[in-house]
Amino acid sequence: MSQPSPASLMAIKIVIVGAGSVGVTTAYALLLSGLAADIVLIDIDGNRAQGEAMDLSHAGHSAQARVRVGEYEDCAGAAAVIITAGVNQKPGQTRMDLVKTNYALFQDVVPRVASNAPETVIVVATNPVDVLTHAAQRLSGFPVQRVIGSGTxxxxxxxxxxxxxxxxxxxxxxxxxxxxxxxxxxxxxxxxxxxxxxxxxxxxxxxxxxxxxxxxxxxxxxxxxxxxxxxxxxxxxxxxxxxxxxxxxxxxxxxxxxxxxxxxxxxxxxxxxxxxxxxxxxxxxxxxxxxxxxxxxxxxxxxxxxxxxxxxxxxxxxxxxx
The missing domain is CATH 3.90.110.10 (Lactate dehydrogenase/glycoside hydrolase, family 4, C-terminal)
Incomplete structure (x- = not known):
């Protein structure tokens, strides 16, 4: 299997929907990995997302990547869109306790991702991840192989x-x-x-x-x-x-x-x-x-x-x- 050249890696865009703790930490890990040239954060709180992007950019002084805030239109051309948005699990809760709130969010997020990036791979991290992976596949209309949950x-x-x-x-x-x-x-x-x-x-x-x-x-x-x-x-x-x-x-x-x-x-x-x-x-x-x-x-x-x-x-x- 041929590997992409450094030049082709520099064209890679990854979008992260949700600039909470998991989303921002993932952006930081991606920034340090050198896997992507363009890391886009999308969040309902644009001001907070902008602050995170600024901070991440200051951590990227030795990385060949840009971190920025975007809108769903910026999903176009993304190699993958990672969805981390949703209510977090609290002490005493099971992952399944989160499903109705987070599914309502997915009803808004997933169709917007799919319409702007019909060829992307969706990676779901929001819990309960199995139920929401199933939901994301249905809401996107993507083939099952292009909707992946972080799972186990x-x-x-x-x-x-x-x-x-x-x-x-x-x-x-x-x-x-x-x-x-x-x-x-x-x-x-x-x-x-x-x-x-x-x-x-x-x-x-x-x-x-x-x-x-x-x-x-x-x-x-x-x-x-x-x-x-x-x-x-x-x-x-x-x-x-x-x-x-x-x-x-x-x-x-x-x-x-x-x-x-x-x-x-x-x-x-x-x-x-x-x-x-x-x-x-x-x-x-x-x-x-x-x-x-x-x-x-x-x-x-x-x-x-x-x-x-x-x-x-x-x-x-x-x-x-x-």
Whole structure:
């Protein structure tokens, strides 16, 4: 797969809708990454967005990029539009508690993005991300591969961090994924988790240590509860999700066919027309599910439960189009 030249990278525009904590942190991470020449912030509070753009520009003294405030017309020609706008999760709330307020916002935002940038890739970060990824696909009319939710990419990163800490290895050398809902019904794929090419039980046997399922369950539990714990302590999450959004944007810009666990609309474990996360190949055309994940019978059952949970919530919202 050919990579874009430095000159072509300099033509890349990324639009971020929502200049709140996640949106601005994502803009900062993108600025430092050098992936885009033009980073556009769109926010209902134009004055605040202008202040953020000014501050970000002062941080970009060594970066070959421009950060500016724009309108929806500025989505034209964007390689990707990241939607972070919406009400944030508060202590004690679940992600699903946010759906009606944030869906109403999407009814305004998504058609405006789609009409101005009919060839772009939409990346949804607003929670509940699976329900809103489904909504964004319907509201935009885009093919399913061009509407991507950040999904369990963040959970997968947290999961690898937990396993790496437990086994004393760098998380980059842990191959393990969280699939399903970005929420309470998510599931770790234990049957495929590996270190140094070995399944976890085999790795433990080779290292002459006991495989501790209770410790593994604790890693999974901390992964699922991480956002709640962070929000309880500091009121929001932003750094982790911003880094994950940049990791999703990179293969879209570079057309590099990276495999990342993201959310998109499809049929999962027999449940049709629902958005949840599975490993997908990402490139300039969006997210593609080329090969079904090889799951154990138990994991297939858990995935179906997760899909039904999301589907049930979509059906019960009684908001047209979700």
């Amino acid at each position: 990419a963040m959970d997968t990163t947290r999961f690898r961090h937990e396993l790496g800490h437990h086994y004393g290895v760098n998380p980059r050398n842990v191959h393990a994924v969280i699939i399903g809902e970005h929420g309470d019904s998510q599931l770790p794929v234990w049957s495929l988790a590996s270190i140094a090419g070995m399944r976890l039980r085999d790795y433990c046997a080779q290292k002459a240590i006991a495989y501790d399922q209770d410790a593994m369950d604790a890693c999974s539990r901390r992964t699922k509860e991480a956002a709640y714990e962070i929000i309880r302590r500091k009121g929001k999450t932003n750094y982790g999700v911003a880094s994950v959004l940049v990791s999703i944007i990179e293969p879209i810009i570079t057309n590099s066919d990276a495999i990342i666990t993201v959310s998109r609309v499809g049929t999962y474990a027999g449940v049709a027309d629902v958005a949840l996360s599975m490993p997908c190949k990402l490139n300039r055309n969006g997210a593609h599910q080329d090969v079904p994940l090889l799951l154990s019978e138990s994991e297939r059952g858990q995935l179906r439960e997760s899909a039904l949970s999301i589907k049930s919530f979509i059906d019960s919202t009684k908001v047209e189009g979700v």
